[in-house]
Amino acid sequence: MKLFRSMRLFFSFILVLLLFSCKKDNEIVPVDNFAFRKPSYFPEPHYTFQNNALTRSRFNLGRDLFYDTILSLDNSISCASCHSQTHGFSDHNVAFSAGVNGTLGVRNSPALANLAWYPSFMWDGGVNNIETFSVAPITNPLEMHETIFQVVGKLNANAAYRSKFKAAYDVDSITDQKMLQALGQYMAMLISDDSKYDKYRKGTYTFTADENEGYSLFQSKCASCHTEPLFTDFSFRNNGLDAVFADLGRGLITQEAADNGKFRVPSLRNIQITYPYMHDGRFFTLSQVLDHYSTGIQSSSTLDQSLTSGIPLTADEKLKIIAFLKTLTDYTFMANPDLSEPVH
Numbered sequence: 001m002k003l004f005r006s007m008r009l010f011f012s013f014i015l016v017l018l019l020f021s022c023k024k025d026n027e028i029v030p031v032d033n034f035a036f037r038k039p040s041y042f043p044e045p046h047y048t049f050q051n052n053a054l055t056r057s058r059f060n061l062g063r064d065l066f067y068d069t070i071l072s073l074d075n076s077i078s079c080a081s082c083h084s085q086t087h088g089f090s091d092h093n094v095a096f097s098a099g100v101n102g103t104l105g106v107r108n109s110p111a112l113a114n115l116a117w118y119p120s121f122m123w124d125g126g127v128n129n130i131e132t133f134s135v136a137p138i139t140n141p142l143e144m145h146e147t148i149f150q151v152v153g154k155l156n157a158n159a160a161y162r163s164k165f166k167a168a169y170d171v172d173s174i175t176d177q178k179m180l181q182a183l184g185q186y187m188a189m190l191i192s193d194d195s196k197y198d199k200y201r202k203g204t205y206t207f208t209a210d211e212n213e214g215y216s217l218f219q220s221k222c223a224s225c226h227t228e229p230l231f232t233d234f235s236f237r238n239n240g241l242d243a244v245f246a247d248l249g250r251g252l253i254t255q256e257a258a259d260n261g262k263f264r265v266p267s268l269r270n271i272q273i274t275y276p277y278m279h280d281g282r283f284f285t286l287s288q289v290l291d292h293y294s295t296g297i298q299s300s301s302t303l304d305q306s307l308t309s310g311i312p313l314t315a316d317e318k319l320k321i322i323a324f325l326k327t328l329t330d331y332t333f334m335a336n337p338d339l340s341e342p343v344h
Contacts, residue, residue, distance in 0.1 A: 034059070034338070036116070039193045041201050041229050045116040047130050047188050052181045054189075057168040060342070062186030064164065065179065067341045070154055071134075072144035073100050079137065079183075080341065082109040086334055088270030089113060089190060095281025099143040106142065106247065108281035110266060111274040113192040113333065117230055123263045123279045125236060126253045131184040148176045155179065190339060192269050196327035201229065207327065214324030221311050222321070225304075231268040231328065237304040238262045240297035241278060249279065261302050272329045286325060290318045 036054055038045060052058070065071065066079045082097040083089040089112035091097045096104040107123050121127040127136055137143045138151060155161045155174045165174045168182065199205030207215060218226075227233040236250040238261040245251075251260035263279045277283040283292065293311040297303070313321070333339075 036189065037191055037193075039191075039198070039201075039229070042114075042193070043117065043230075045188075046119050047116040047184075049185070049188070052131065052185065054185060055168065057164070058182050058185045059189055061164050061168045062182035062184065063339070064161075064342055065183050066186050070158070071138055071146060071151055073146045073150075076100060077144050079134070082137075082143070083112050085336075085339055085341075087111075088192075088274045088330075088334060090270075090274040092273070093275065093284075095276050097143070099140070100145040103142050103145075105140075107279050108276060111270055112187065112190050113267065113269050113330075114230055115190055116188040119234055120264070124250050124253050125264055130188055131180050133187065134180055134183045152176050152179060190333075192330040192333040194332035195269070195330040197324075198229075198330070200327070208323070210320050210323040211327055212324075214320035214322070215327075217313075217317050217321050218324050221313070224306060225265045226268050232265045235265050236262040237265055238300065238302040239278075239293075240299070240303050240307050240310075241280075241282070241292070243298040243300050245300075247279065258302060261300060268325060269328050270330055270333070272326045273334075286322045287318065290321060294318070 034056055069075045069078045077100055082091040091109040095108055097109045098104055115130055121133045127133050138146050152174055165171055169178045196205050200207055225233055245261040248260045250262040275284050277289050283289050294313040297307050297310045
Protein backbone atom coordinates (compact mmCIF):
# COMPACT_ATOMS: atom_id res chain seq x y z
CA MET A 1 0.00 0.00 0.00
CA LYS A 2 2.82 2.43 0.92
CA LEU A 3 4.62 1.55 -2.30
CA PHE A 4 1.44 2.22 -4.29
CA ARG A 5 0.92 5.57 -2.55
CA SER A 6 4.52 6.57 -3.18
CA MET A 7 4.25 5.63 -6.84
CA ARG A 8 1.00 7.58 -7.16
CA LEU A 9 2.63 10.69 -5.66
CA PHE A 10 5.62 10.24 -7.95
CA PHE A 11 3.47 10.04 -11.08
CA SER A 12 1.37 13.00 -9.93
CA PHE A 13 4.56 15.02 -9.61
CA ILE A 14 5.65 13.97 -13.08
CA LEU A 15 2.25 14.97 -14.46
CA VAL A 16 2.57 18.44 -12.97
CA LEU A 17 5.99 18.83 -14.54
CA LEU A 18 4.64 17.77 -17.90
CA LEU A 19 1.77 20.20 -17.68
CA PHE A 20 4.14 23.09 -17.00
CA SER A 21 6.56 21.98 -19.70
CA CYS A 22 3.71 21.89 -22.19
CA LYS A 23 2.66 25.47 -21.38
CA LYS A 24 2.54 27.46 -24.59
CA ASP A 25 5.48 29.75 -25.09
CA ASN A 26 3.22 32.74 -25.65
CA GLU A 27 1.50 32.49 -22.29
CA ILE A 28 2.45 34.96 -19.59
CA VAL A 29 4.95 33.34 -17.23
CA PRO A 30 5.03 35.30 -13.95
CA VAL A 31 8.11 33.53 -12.62
CA ASP A 32 11.86 34.14 -12.25
CA ASN A 33 11.41 37.91 -12.45
CA PHE A 34 10.18 37.78 -16.06
CA ALA A 35 6.81 39.42 -15.47
CA PHE A 36 6.71 43.22 -15.59
CA ARG A 37 7.79 44.66 -12.25
CA LYS A 38 6.59 47.99 -10.93
CA PRO A 39 8.67 49.09 -7.95
CA SER A 40 6.36 50.11 -5.10
CA TYR A 41 7.61 53.71 -5.09
CA PHE A 42 7.30 54.15 -8.88
CA PRO A 43 4.16 55.74 -10.37
CA GLU A 44 1.86 53.72 -12.60
CA PRO A 45 3.51 53.03 -15.97
CA HIS A 46 2.31 54.78 -19.10
CA TYR A 47 2.61 51.62 -21.19
CA THR A 48 0.46 48.71 -20.06
CA PHE A 49 0.99 46.06 -22.79
CA GLN A 50 -2.63 46.49 -23.86
CA ASN A 51 -3.19 44.62 -27.15
CA ASN A 52 0.37 43.31 -26.87
CA ALA A 53 0.30 40.96 -23.88
CA LEU A 54 3.70 40.42 -22.32
CA THR A 55 5.10 36.96 -23.00
CA ARG A 56 8.54 35.45 -22.82
CA SER A 57 8.66 34.57 -26.51
CA ARG A 58 7.67 38.09 -27.54
CA PHE A 59 10.22 39.64 -25.19
CA ASN A 60 12.95 37.31 -26.49
CA LEU A 61 11.98 38.16 -30.06
CA GLY A 62 12.22 41.86 -29.28
CA ARG A 63 15.64 41.31 -27.73
CA ASP A 64 16.79 39.44 -30.84
CA LEU A 65 15.66 42.33 -33.01
CA PHE A 66 17.24 44.96 -30.74
CA TYR A 67 20.65 43.34 -31.14
CA ASP A 68 20.33 42.42 -34.84
CA THR A 69 21.92 44.51 -37.58
CA ILE A 70 19.27 43.23 -40.00
CA LEU A 71 17.28 46.37 -39.17
CA SER A 72 19.80 48.59 -41.01
CA LEU A 73 20.27 49.14 -44.73
CA ASP A 74 23.66 47.43 -45.01
CA ASN A 75 23.30 45.10 -42.00
CA SER A 76 25.94 47.06 -40.06
CA ILE A 77 23.99 48.87 -37.33
CA SER A 78 21.71 47.52 -34.59
CA CYS A 79 19.77 49.33 -31.89
CA ALA A 80 22.45 48.14 -29.46
CA SER A 81 25.16 49.79 -31.57
CA CYS A 82 24.09 53.14 -30.11
CA HIS A 83 22.47 51.86 -26.91
CA SER A 84 24.96 49.62 -25.12
CA GLN A 85 23.81 47.79 -22.00
CA THR A 86 27.20 48.14 -20.31
CA HIS A 87 26.79 51.92 -20.53
CA GLY A 88 23.20 52.17 -19.36
CA PHE A 89 21.94 51.65 -22.92
CA SER A 90 23.64 54.82 -24.14
CA ASP A 91 26.41 55.33 -26.67
CA HIS A 92 29.39 55.77 -24.39
CA ASN A 93 31.92 58.55 -24.77
CA VAL A 94 30.73 59.98 -28.11
CA ALA A 95 28.61 63.07 -28.66
CA PHE A 96 27.05 61.71 -31.85
CA SER A 97 26.61 58.07 -32.84
CA ALA A 98 27.75 56.67 -36.17
CA GLY A 99 25.10 55.22 -38.45
CA VAL A 100 25.22 53.46 -41.80
CA ASN A 101 28.39 54.37 -43.78
CA GLY A 102 29.77 56.08 -40.69
CA THR A 103 27.40 59.03 -41.01
CA LEU A 104 27.11 60.89 -37.69
CA GLY A 105 23.79 61.79 -36.14
CA VAL A 106 22.93 65.29 -34.96
CA ARG A 107 21.82 64.48 -31.38
CA ASN A 108 23.33 62.46 -28.59
CA SER A 109 21.92 58.95 -28.24
CA PRO A 110 19.88 59.04 -25.00
CA ALA A 111 20.17 56.35 -22.36
CA LEU A 112 17.30 53.86 -22.24
CA ALA A 113 15.73 52.86 -18.93
CA ASN A 114 12.24 52.71 -17.46
CA LEU A 115 10.72 53.49 -20.86
CA ALA A 116 7.36 52.00 -19.87
CA TRP A 117 6.81 55.18 -17.84
CA TYR A 118 7.55 57.56 -20.73
CA PRO A 119 4.63 59.38 -22.39
CA SER A 120 6.85 60.36 -25.32
CA PHE A 121 10.27 59.61 -26.77
CA MET A 122 13.22 61.24 -28.49
CA TRP A 123 14.79 64.51 -27.36
CA ASP A 124 11.92 66.44 -28.94
CA GLY A 125 9.07 64.11 -27.98
CA GLY A 126 8.32 63.42 -31.63
CA VAL A 127 7.19 59.85 -30.89
CA ASN A 128 4.45 59.18 -28.35
CA ASN A 129 4.21 55.39 -28.34
CA ILE A 130 6.88 52.86 -27.41
CA GLU A 131 5.55 50.52 -30.11
CA THR A 132 6.35 53.05 -32.85
CA PHE A 133 9.53 54.36 -31.22
CA SER A 134 11.79 52.15 -33.37
CA VAL A 135 10.50 53.56 -36.67
CA ALA A 136 12.52 56.74 -36.14
CA PRO A 137 16.04 55.22 -35.92
CA ILE A 138 15.29 52.55 -38.53
CA THR A 139 14.21 55.08 -41.16
CA ASN A 140 16.55 57.95 -40.24
CA PRO A 141 19.14 58.29 -43.07
CA LEU A 142 21.76 59.26 -40.46
CA GLU A 143 21.13 56.10 -38.44
CA MET A 144 19.90 52.80 -39.92
CA HIS A 145 18.79 54.38 -43.21
CA GLU A 146 16.34 51.58 -43.99
CA THR A 147 12.63 51.38 -44.81
CA ILE A 148 10.12 49.46 -42.74
CA PHE A 149 8.97 47.69 -45.92
CA GLN A 150 12.47 46.39 -46.64
CA VAL A 151 13.09 45.34 -43.04
CA VAL A 152 9.88 43.31 -43.01
CA GLY A 153 10.93 41.77 -46.31
CA LYS A 154 14.30 40.71 -44.91
CA LEU A 155 12.65 39.24 -41.83
CA ASN A 156 10.15 37.25 -43.90
CA ALA A 157 13.04 35.89 -45.97
CA ASN A 158 14.66 34.61 -42.77
CA ALA A 159 13.38 31.17 -41.74
CA ALA A 160 14.56 31.59 -38.14
CA TYR A 161 12.64 34.82 -37.71
CA ARG A 162 9.52 33.38 -39.34
CA SER A 163 9.63 30.60 -36.76
CA LYS A 164 10.13 33.04 -33.89
CA PHE A 165 7.25 35.27 -34.99
CA LYS A 166 5.05 32.20 -35.38
CA ALA A 167 5.87 31.13 -31.80
CA ALA A 168 5.41 34.63 -30.40
CA TYR A 169 2.41 35.94 -32.30
CA ASP A 170 1.01 32.91 -34.12
CA VAL A 171 1.43 34.57 -37.53
CA ASP A 172 2.61 32.95 -40.74
CA SER A 173 3.74 36.24 -42.25
CA ILE A 174 5.74 38.88 -40.39
CA THR A 175 4.21 42.36 -40.32
CA ASP A 176 5.59 45.74 -39.32
CA GLN A 177 3.09 45.88 -36.44
CA LYS A 178 4.32 42.65 -34.87
CA MET A 179 7.96 43.61 -35.37
CA LEU A 180 7.43 46.94 -33.62
CA GLN A 181 5.37 45.36 -30.85
CA ALA A 182 8.14 42.86 -30.12
CA LEU A 183 10.74 45.64 -29.96
CA GLY A 184 8.39 47.57 -27.69
CA GLN A 185 8.14 44.63 -25.30
CA TYR A 186 11.88 44.38 -24.92
CA MET A 187 12.33 48.11 -24.38
CA ALA A 188 9.45 48.27 -21.89
CA MET A 189 11.28 45.69 -19.78
CA LEU A 190 14.42 47.82 -19.45
CA ILE A 191 13.69 48.52 -15.79
CA SER A 192 16.40 50.13 -13.68
CA ASP A 193 15.58 50.00 -9.97
CA ASP A 194 18.56 48.52 -8.14
CA SER A 195 20.95 51.43 -7.61
CA LYS A 196 22.12 52.61 -4.20
CA TYR A 197 19.32 55.17 -4.38
CA ASP A 198 16.78 52.40 -4.91
CA LYS A 199 18.24 50.39 -2.06
CA TYR A 200 17.95 53.53 0.08
CA ARG A 201 14.29 53.80 -0.88
CA LYS A 202 13.81 50.13 -0.01
CA GLY A 203 15.56 50.54 3.34
CA THR A 204 18.54 48.33 2.54
CA TYR A 205 21.19 51.04 2.10
CA THR A 206 22.23 54.07 4.14
CA PHE A 207 23.67 57.08 2.34
CA THR A 208 27.12 58.27 3.34
CA ALA A 209 27.33 61.78 4.80
CA ASP A 210 28.28 63.27 1.42
CA GLU A 211 25.59 61.30 -0.43
CA ASN A 212 22.97 62.40 2.08
CA GLU A 213 23.97 66.05 1.88
CA GLY A 214 24.04 65.77 -1.89
CA TYR A 215 20.56 64.29 -1.83
CA SER A 216 19.25 67.23 0.19
CA LEU A 217 20.90 69.68 -2.19
CA PHE A 218 19.51 67.81 -5.18
CA GLN A 219 15.99 67.91 -3.76
CA SER A 220 16.16 71.65 -3.20
CA LYS A 221 17.94 72.66 -6.40
CA CYS A 222 17.33 70.00 -9.08
CA ALA A 223 14.28 67.86 -8.31
CA SER A 224 11.69 70.28 -9.69
CA CYS A 225 12.65 69.08 -13.18
CA HIS A 226 14.41 65.78 -12.40
CA THR A 227 11.55 64.43 -10.33
CA GLU A 228 12.01 61.29 -8.24
CA PRO A 229 11.95 58.34 -8.61
CA LEU A 230 12.28 58.42 -12.42
CA PHE A 231 14.41 61.59 -12.22
CA THR A 232 12.54 63.36 -14.99
CA ASP A 233 9.19 65.11 -15.15
CA PHE A 234 9.03 64.37 -18.91
CA SER A 235 8.63 68.07 -19.70
CA PHE A 236 10.40 69.99 -22.47
CA ARG A 237 12.56 72.91 -21.34
CA ASN A 238 15.18 75.30 -22.58
CA ASN A 239 17.97 74.91 -20.03
CA GLY A 240 20.07 77.80 -21.25
CA LEU A 241 22.62 76.07 -23.41
CA ASP A 242 22.47 78.66 -26.20
CA ALA A 243 21.17 82.14 -26.94
CA VAL A 244 20.72 81.18 -30.61
CA PHE A 245 19.49 77.68 -31.45
CA ALA A 246 21.25 75.48 -33.99
CA ASP A 247 18.60 72.84 -33.18
CA LEU A 248 15.03 74.01 -32.50
CA GLY A 249 14.24 70.87 -30.51
CA ARG A 250 10.59 70.65 -29.47
CA GLY A 251 9.84 73.56 -31.79
CA LEU A 252 10.47 71.30 -34.79
CA ILE A 253 7.57 69.11 -33.63
CA THR A 254 5.04 71.69 -32.47
CA GLN A 255 6.02 74.41 -34.96
CA GLU A 256 5.54 76.86 -32.11
CA ALA A 257 8.19 79.53 -31.54
CA ALA A 258 7.59 79.22 -27.79
CA ASP A 259 9.03 75.68 -27.97
CA ASN A 260 12.23 76.57 -29.80
CA GLY A 261 15.34 75.40 -27.97
CA LYS A 262 13.41 73.13 -25.66
CA PHE A 263 14.33 69.48 -25.15
CA ARG A 264 12.97 66.70 -23.00
CA VAL A 265 14.28 66.68 -19.45
CA PRO A 266 16.42 63.51 -19.44
CA SER A 267 16.31 60.99 -16.65
CA LEU A 268 19.38 61.09 -14.44
CA ARG A 269 19.35 57.35 -13.75
CA ASN A 270 22.78 55.85 -14.50
CA ILE A 271 24.00 59.38 -15.26
CA GLN A 272 27.50 58.57 -14.00
CA ILE A 273 28.20 56.28 -16.95
CA THR A 274 26.00 57.73 -19.72
CA TYR A 275 28.16 60.71 -20.68
CA PRO A 276 28.44 62.90 -22.68
CA TYR A 277 25.48 65.02 -21.60
CA MET A 278 22.84 67.31 -23.17
CA HIS A 279 21.08 66.79 -26.48
CA ASP A 280 24.28 67.56 -28.37
CA GLY A 281 26.70 65.80 -26.02
CA ARG A 282 28.66 68.99 -25.33
CA PHE A 283 29.56 68.17 -21.72
CA PHE A 284 31.65 65.13 -20.83
CA THR A 285 31.68 65.45 -17.05
CA LEU A 286 29.11 66.03 -14.35
CA SER A 287 31.26 68.90 -13.10
CA GLN A 288 30.85 70.65 -16.45
CA VAL A 289 27.09 70.17 -16.25
CA LEU A 290 26.88 71.71 -12.79
CA ASP A 291 29.20 74.55 -13.84
CA HIS A 292 26.77 75.28 -16.67
CA TYR A 293 23.80 75.52 -14.34
CA SER A 294 25.76 77.57 -11.85
CA THR A 295 27.43 80.14 -14.11
CA GLY A 296 26.87 79.26 -17.76
CA ILE A 297 23.16 79.88 -18.44
CA GLN A 298 22.54 81.67 -21.75
CA SER A 299 19.50 83.92 -21.90
CA SER A 300 16.87 83.63 -24.64
CA SER A 301 13.15 84.20 -25.10
CA THR A 302 12.27 80.59 -24.27
CA LEU A 303 14.65 80.08 -21.35
CA ASP A 304 12.99 78.19 -18.50
CA GLN A 305 11.91 80.71 -15.88
CA SER A 306 13.48 78.67 -13.09
CA LEU A 307 16.92 79.26 -14.63
CA THR A 308 16.89 83.02 -15.22
CA SER A 309 19.37 83.44 -12.37
CA GLY A 310 21.04 80.07 -12.77
CA ILE A 311 21.43 77.66 -9.86
CA PRO A 312 23.99 79.05 -7.40
CA LEU A 313 26.31 76.27 -6.24
CA THR A 314 29.55 76.30 -4.30
CA ALA A 315 32.39 73.95 -5.23
CA ASP A 316 31.62 71.82 -2.18
CA GLU A 317 27.91 71.63 -3.03
CA LYS A 318 28.76 70.48 -6.55
CA LEU A 319 30.92 67.65 -5.19
CA LYS A 320 28.16 66.50 -2.87
CA ILE A 321 25.50 66.60 -5.58
CA ILE A 322 27.79 64.49 -7.76
CA ALA A 323 28.23 62.06 -4.86
CA PHE A 324 24.46 61.68 -4.78
CA LEU A 325 24.14 61.37 -8.57
CA LYS A 326 26.54 58.44 -8.47
CA THR A 327 24.05 56.59 -6.24
CA LEU A 328 21.77 56.41 -9.29
CA THR A 329 24.13 53.97 -11.04
CA ASP A 330 22.45 50.56 -11.35
CA TYR A 331 25.12 47.92 -11.96
CA THR A 332 22.55 45.14 -11.76
CA PHE A 333 20.70 46.70 -14.70
CA MET A 334 23.87 46.91 -16.76
CA ALA A 335 24.75 43.27 -16.10
CA ASN A 336 21.29 41.71 -16.28
CA PRO A 337 21.66 38.68 -18.59
CA ASP A 338 17.98 38.84 -19.55
CA LEU A 339 18.71 42.15 -21.25
CA SER A 340 22.04 41.16 -22.81
CA GLU A 341 22.78 40.22 -26.38
CA PRO A 342 21.32 36.74 -26.99
CA VAL A 343 23.60 33.82 -27.70
CA HIS A 344 22.27 31.46 -30.35
